[in-house]
Amino acid sequence: LMERGLVKIGGRAEVPGRPLLYETTQFFLDHFALRNLDELPNADELRRRYLPTAPVPAVQAPVAADSGELDLNVLDLAEAMPAGEEPPPASSP
Structure with a gap:
């Protein structure tokens, strides 16, 4: 953003570590x-309108391939839960 001239360093915060503070430029507004x-949407509005919600992918249990190696790329979350517990429900928008 700085390389494109959209933001610039505006100072340092008066907190431990004194992190840099950034501010938008006139070029950003233009x-x-x-x-x-004030014309920018607030964070809640951005989440509600523009952020996609994706379903949590199902993961399968590791399976031994013909070579005897385990495929560690998959795991079924329901099988990984202790007996009597259920995985958390997928979040809804």
Whole structure:
């Protein structure tokens, strides 16, 4: 973002470690056709409108291949849970 001129260093925070603080530039506002930062959506609105929700992929248990090696790329979460417990439900939007 700095290389493209969209943000610049605006100072340092008065907290341990004194991390850098960044601020948007006039070019940022011009590039995104904004009059001011108040026109940007807040974080809740972004999550609600624009972030896709993907289903949690099912993972299968490791299986021994013909070579005798285990395929560690798959695991069934239901089989991995202790007896009597269920995996957490997939989150909904």
